Amino acid sequence: MTTPVSVSLDIAASPEKVWALVTDLPRMGEWSPENQGGVWAKGATGPAVGARFKGRNKNGKKSWSTSVEVNVLDAPKKFSFGLMALGKNWCDWIYEIEATATGCRVTHSWVDHRASWHDKLGKLVSGVSNRAVHNRKNMEITLQNLAAAATAQ
Secondary structure, three states, X not given: OOOOEEEEEEEOOOHHHHHHHHOOHHHHHXXXXXXXXXXXXXXXXXXXXXXXXXXXXXXXXXXXXXXXXXXXEEOOOEEEEEEXXXXXXXXXXXXXXXXXXXXXXXXXXXXXXXXXXXXXHHHHHXXXXXXXXXXXXXXXXXXXXXXXXXXXX
């Protein structure tokens, strides 16, 4: 288990506009360098606590799919989903949105729940040996791309 990773960015868009983007998981591939989007699964058609999503990811030549479950939905303030693998929640991906005078501040966090041996399995699947460092870099890019999308609309 690693220390949680969080990055924040002020975005010149309303919390509601940013909320609509971060909860639209099929579009996540538009701003994430690793996630390629995906589809709602098991009867889900959008975000709701307990809703499942099947994601596609890519890192260089490695590609893999994931199953996530929405675990927090507090519009337009907090959205969180857990990566589910081998019957357990391996990590949470969290978006917290706070209104500011010029739009909102978005904090994107990753909380690792994996046992240490999962690092080796993760490296085989994704090619990433230090998930925390890798995620921080990608989360910063994700927020920059999210800001560009939110302010372009």
